[in-house]
Amino acid sequence: MSSVRWHSIRQRMQALMDELSRCRRVLFVEPPAVVDVGLFHAGMRTHLGQALRGRREIGNLHIFTPVLPSLTQTEPMRVMCQRIMRLQVERAARGLGLRSPVVWTYFYPGLSVQAIPRGDVAYDCVDDPALHAMFAGRRTRSRKAMGEERLIARRAKWVFATARLLAARLMTVNPSVHLLPNAAEPGAFAPRATQPDDLRGIPRPIAGYVGSVAPWIDFDLLDEVSRLLPRVSFVLVGPILLGAEISHLRARPNVHFLGPKPHPAVPSYMQAFDVCLIPFLLNDITMSVNPIKFFEYLAAGKPVVATPLPELEPFGPVADLRSGAASFARAIEASAANPEAGRAERLRVAGGNTWRHRVEEMLRVIERTP
Numbered sequence: 628m629s630s631v632r633w634h635s636i637r638q639r640m641q642a643l644m645d646e647l648s649r650c651r652r653v654l655f656v657e658p659p660a661v662v663d664v665g666l667f668h669a670g671m672r673t674h675l676g677q678a679l680r681g682r683r684e685i686g687n688l689h690i691f692t693p694v695l696p697s698l699t700q701t702e703p704m705r706v707m708c709q710r711i712m713r714l715q716v717e718r719a720a721r722g723l724g725l726r727s728p729v730v731w732t733y734f735y736p737g738l739s740v741q742a743i744p745r746g747d748v749a750y751d752c753v754d755d756p757a758l759h760a761m762f763a764g765r766r767t768r769s770r771k772a773m774g775e776e777r778l779i780a781r782r783a784k785w786v787f788a789t790a791r792l793l794a795a796r797l798m799t800v801n802p803s804v805h806l807l808p809n810a811a812e813p814g815a816f817a818p819r820a821t822q823p824d825d826l827r828g829i830p831r832p833i834a835g836y837v838g839s840v841a842p843w844i845d846f847d848l849l850d851e852v853s854r855l856l857p858r859v860s861f862v863l864v865g866p867i868l869l870g871a872e873i874s875h876l877r878a879r880p881n882v883h884f885l886g887p888k889p890h891p892a893v894p895s896y897m898q899a900f901d902v903c904l905i906p907f908l909l910n911d912i913t914m915s916v917n918p919i920k921f922f923e924y925l926a927a928g929k930p931v932v933a934t935p936l937p938e939l940e941p942f943g944p945v946a947d948l949r950s951g952a953a954s955f956a957r958a959i960e961a962s963a964a965n966p967e968a969g970r971a972e973r974l975r976v977a978g979g980n981t982w983r984h985r986v987e988e989m990l991r992v993i994e995r996t997p
Contacts, residue, residue, distance in 0.1 A: 713741065783801060833900050840865050
């Protein structure tokens, strides 16, 4: 039960299930396509068209999109829609011969425990939904999200979490909590023969960031660091999200926003960077962030300079964690001057943190439980 669509920006959900499908049948359930005649825009037509075509297959992985009517969201109507979704998913599972499936689920606004199919449930927690709702200015929705997530976690036979703070929070709801950090696919980040065309005119050294350009980035830090290092090019690859205050950065001649790129193209950008960055703010949300990009940077063999996120602290030997613009800038300069230093150790750590390792770990937990 995924919180993102299969063909959206690749995240933990797609990576884990892609790897799992190498040894198990997987039914990947996308968020529902909601039919609303009054708002029948192009994106909705695409999702609805996919849903009506039934399951799509990618090897041993089957993608299914439930279809729900858009109804006035009174509580009885909401519960009815969730049950309709559950029945559709159970029917799709039976069509694959999945009689007693493990229901691996994520939480997203709009999903409730009534939509979870019958079976042993594993809840995979990647963030705190209440904090995200509050961060987006939806405080009333944060209380509702917290309540819905707690019901799903309580229903679960197993709970997995990407970060220690998330695991500690969920232990109060369900004692069967297991830490399962993010990872990378090392083979996908091997050196490329050519670099992307839109990097060709950008002077080196390049300090690069790949991922959503979102409000949890410390834009003031980046602004000051780019001022301190005028000869370093700062490149940000990824979609710019609502609330990202970047107008001051756009004015810097050595800062470049290249926009979103297809997932297969991302490794070529990382390989073209001299230094890779994770310049996140330190707040309630990022305290429990375990960035996938960190493991991908390591898999590309690149030096990493990041703010001191708790989940990166155990990786001190392969991550330069810095607070403050002056210190952050010095770390970038040092890494850019000798980007090959420590490469072998970074690749070794990446090789021990693959999605295959994570799938093997989750299967050990599930299969040893009576």
